Amino acid sequence: MKYVTSLVTSVALAGIAFATSVSASTLEEVQNRGELRCGVSGGVPGFSAPNDAGKMVGIDAAVCDAVAAAVLGDASKVTYIPLNAKERFTALSSGEIDVLSRNTTHTLTREASLGLNFTYYNYIDGQGFMVMKDAGISSALELDGASICVQAGTTTELNMADYFRNNNMDYTPVGYETSTQTREGFEGGACDVLTSDKSQLAALSTEMADPSSILILPETISKEPLGPVVAQGDDQWMDIVAFTLYALINAEELGVTSANIDDLVANPGNPSVGRLVGAEGDTGEKLGLAADWSYQVIKQVGNYGEIYEATVEPIGIPRAGSVNDLWTRGGILYAPPIR
Amino acid sequence: MSKTKIPFYRNPKIRSLFVQIFVLSLVSFLIFSIYQTTVSNLIERGIQTSTSFFDDVAPFKIGFSPFLDFDLGKTTYIEVFYIGILNTILIAILGIIASTILGFIVGIVRLSPNWLASKCALVYIEVFRNVPLLLQIMFWNFAVFLATLPPPKKSIEFGFLYLNSRGLHTPIPYVEDELRFNFWIFILLMTAVGCIFLSKWAKKSFEHTGVKRPVFFYNFLIFTILATLSYLALGGPLEFDIPVLGKFNFKGGGQLPLPLFSLWFALTIYTSAFIAENVRAGISSVSTGQLEAANSIGLNRTQTINMIVIPQAMRVIIPPTISQFLNLTKNSSLAVAVGYEEIVAVWAGISLNQTGQAVIIIAMTIIVYECMSLFTSFMLNMYNRKVQITER
Numbered sequence: 204m205k206y207v208t209s210l211v212t213s214v215a216l217a218g219i220a221f222a223t224s225v226s227a228s229t230l231e232e233v234q235n236r237g238e239l240r241c242g243v244s245g246g247v248p249g250f251s252a253p254n255d256a257g258k259m260v261g262i263d264a265a266v267c268d269a270v271a272a273a274v275l276g277d278a279s280k281v282t283y284i285p286l287n288a289k290e291r292f293t294a295l296s297s298g299e300i301d302v303l304s305r306n307t308t309h310t311l312t313r314e315a316s317l318g319l320n321f322t323y324y325n326y327i328d329g330q331g332f333m334v335m336k337d338a339g340i341s342s343a344l345e346l347d348g349a350s351i352c353v354q355a356g357t358t359t360e361l362n363m364a365d366y367f368r369n370n371n372m373d374y375t376p377v378g379y380e381t382s383t384q385t386r387e388g389f390e391g392g393a394c395d396v397l398t399s400d401k402s403q404l405a406a407l408s409t410e411m412a413d414p415s416s417i418l419i420l421p422e423t424i425s426k427e428p429l430g431p432v433v434a435q436g437d438d439q440w441m442d443i444v445a446f447t448l449y450a451l452i453n454a455e456e457l458g459v460t461s462a463n464i465d466d467l468v469a470n471p472g473n474p475s476v477g478r479l480v481g482a483e484g485d486t487g488e489k490l491g492l493a494a495d496w497s498y499q500v501i502k503q504v505g506n507y508g509e510i511y512e513a514t515v516e517p518i519g520i521p522r523a524g525s526v527n528d529l530w531t532r533g534g535i536l537y538a539p540p541i542r
Numbered sequence: 543m544s545k546t547k548i549p550f551y552r553n554p555k556i557r558s559l560f561v562q563i564f565v566l567s568l569v570s571f572l573i574f575s576i577y578q579t580t581v582s583n584l585i586e587r588g589i590q591t592s593t594s595f596f597d598d599v600a601p602f603k604i605g606f607s608p609f610l611d612f613d614l615g616k617t618t619y620i621e622v623f624y625i626g627i628l629n630t631i632l633i634a635i636l637g638i639i640a641s642t643i644l645g646f647i648v649g650i651v652r653l654s655p656n657w658l659a660s661k662c663a664l665v666y667i668e669v670f671r672n673v674p675l676l677l678q679i680m681f682w683n684f685a686v687f688l689a690t691l692p693p694p695k696k697s698i699e700f701g702f703l704y705l706n707s708r709g710l711h712t713p714i715p716y717v718e719d720e721l722r723f724n725f726w727i728f729i730l731l732m733t734a735v736g737c738i739f740l741s742k743w744a745k746k747s748f749e750h751t752g753v754k755r756p757v758f759f760y761n762f763l764i765f766t767i768l769a770t771l772s773y774l775a776l777g778g779p780l781e782f783d784i785p786v787l788g789k790f791n792f793k794g795g796g797q798l799p800l801p802l803f804s805l806w807f808a809l810t811i812y813t814s815a816f817i818a819e820n821v822r823a824g825i826s827s828v829s830t831g832q833l834e835a836a837n838s839i840g841l842n843r844t845q846t847i848n849m850i851v852i853p854q855a856m857r858v859i860i861p862p863t864i865s866q867f868l869n870l871t872k873n874s875s876l877a878v879a880v881g882y883e884e885i886v887a888v889w890a891g892i893s894l895n896q897t898g899q900a901v902i903i904i905a906m907t908i909i910v911y912e913c914m915s916l917f918t919s920f921m922l923n924m925y926n927r928k929v930q931i932t933e934r
Binding site for chain 2: 288289292293296312313315316317318345346347348349350352355356357360361363364365367368374375376377378379380384387388391392393395434435436
């Protein structure tokens with residue numbers, strides 16, 4: 204009897220090993236499931252953090268909402284999956300999440316060797332340093348010998364190493380797993396400096412006991428284009444995520460907001476606006492989505508400017524004239540036309 | 543008596559051999575197909591897997607690497623792997639030593655006839671055993687040490703020791719003049735040999751005359767005095783590298799970084815609570831008859847404990863304590879919460895994320911823990927065999 208049991212077990216296990224998943228397209232999977240699984244950070248105010256009502260809000264979470272609105276017609280059908288820096292790529296390439304929208308920097312290594320595709324950028328950032336005001340530091344070049352809190356396993360860690368090596372300075376890294384822990388460590392005095400993307404520094408400083416006691420140094424030591432990421436091998440899904448983001452940016456450029464979109468559907472005027480709001484053309488059909496996909500996105504989530512104002516503005520990062528402004532206003536946000 | 547030939551398929555030996563071969567081949571096949579599936583899925587998803595990154599220069603820095611020098615821009619990924627292993631071994635050894643000592647003390651106090659002492663030990667055990675370890679690590683690091691220790695510029699000083707929120711900075715000795723140093727070491731060795739002879743003589747004399755001498759105390763005294771005198775006579779063959787406060791941190795000297803200290807503290811407290819229970823169980827398992835017998839032949843309390851109770855209690859204490867040591871080693875992987883750079887943090891964390899080689903890196907990490915656990919339990923099982931009852 205013992206033999207029989209072990210035999211059956213072995214055969215069953217072997218069977219499992221063979222059952223390689225026959226993958227349907229991501230779009231079909233999401234539509235059949237009726238919800239979008241979206242990987243977020245879950246702990247960075249302005250990007251993705253739970254609000255008082257427990258809903259995940261922020262500019263990264265808004266991208267998830269927009270994709271859900273485009274694909275399912277309902278921005279609320281999102282399951283946010285909080286991931287730390289280490290887990291995020293494995294979660295995406297193993298199919299645990301459909302989209303990764305977690306302030307993730309686009310780099311060659313990630314694009315080429317991790318089986319990922321970056322779509323476009325929802326926030327363009329750069330790395331900076333934060334110190335206590337009473338340390339009397341005014342430039343990053345004065346940081347020789349400092350202990351620096353950093354989130355382990357991020358591009359931040361690499362830029363910092365490059366910057367210090369390049370400037371012949373020494374430092375001691377204190378690596379934590381989450382950005383919340385880096386803040387706790389910095390506040391507790393485990394390090395002299397906290398380094399992260401500047402938006403995150405602003406976000407973290409809002410959570411400190413005394414936000415006025417800190418100083419963000421003027422240097423920006425890296426380029427950090429952050430945006431939603433999808434797994435390789437499903438071009439249609441990549442197009443959907445990319446054009447959802449483009450739709451948000453185009454909507455702002457064309458003056459389409461969640462408030463005026465209903466009027467514009469009835470009376471678009473400009474043909475570009477007509478195509479964007481779904482009154483003209485067949486963009487939905489081409490992407491494999493409902494005809495009103497872009498209408499749902501803008502109606503339910505708002506355009507890029509509205510999202511920015513609601514999420515990133517409150518943590519103290521003004522937009523006017525920054526890189527994150529539209530190309531027509533001196534920034535570099537530039538989306539291909541929806542046509 | 544006629545010999546009837548049993549058909550081979552009814553021979554239990556051959557039959558079990560056949561079944562074993564069959565199961566073994568199925569298991570090998572299973573492992574092989576898992577491997578095949580993994581490889582083909584990785585290729586299908588466009589994830590490149592290779593070990594070529596081992597020799598690439600690590601593009602990040604590791605702050606604490608006491609055994610291998612970390613040189614930003616030169617150190618490779620495989621060296622990061624070694625640093626991770628060494629740092630894990632360091633915390634495991636420190637934790638095992640400290641938790642064993644503390645665990646024995648608490649376990650013995652738990653059995654103390656003093657009501658207050660015994661209840662204090664009980665509270666200690668129940669509190670620290672029942673609070674999740676991760677929570678304890680974060681509590682000690684963030685809520686206790688970081689909250690109470692001053693920044694480097696306001697360090698607490700004990701002579702040349704400096705304690706602050708970055709850790710404990712100590713002077714470290716280094717050799718300036720090799721000749722004088724080697725001569726000093728020679729004197730120390732000779733003294734040690736002398737001490738060994740003295741204890742051998744004392745043991746012999748005890749066996750002959752029954753007179754017990756405090757030979758350990760004598761040896762300690764002789765060794766300390768001779769070591770100090772010869773050190774002074776040689777004009778101090780060691781120099782000391784004393785930590786000096788720089789702009790941000792202390793430079794030079796040795797350092798016990800706060801993350802290591804917090805982790806060590808938390809692991810020690812947590813594991814010692816379990817070991818204390820093992821000790822209590824072990825001591826309680828020695829039957830009262832043994833104690834009464836010891837009393838009746840006139841052994842005093844110390845002798846009873848050393849010669850009767852502990853040897854018998856060890857047989858019960860060691861097996862569960864081995865698994866506590868293994869737990870401590872594995873629990874050290876929670877270090878990432880406080881920023882101590884052991885293998886899970888630097889290898890399965892930072893290196894994995896920077897290279898994306900999840901399969902290889904996780905497999906290597908598993909193998910490291912597997913080897914460390916097997917080695918620990920092998921060593922302790924050998925010791926265990928020594929203290930178990932020898933049946934003749």
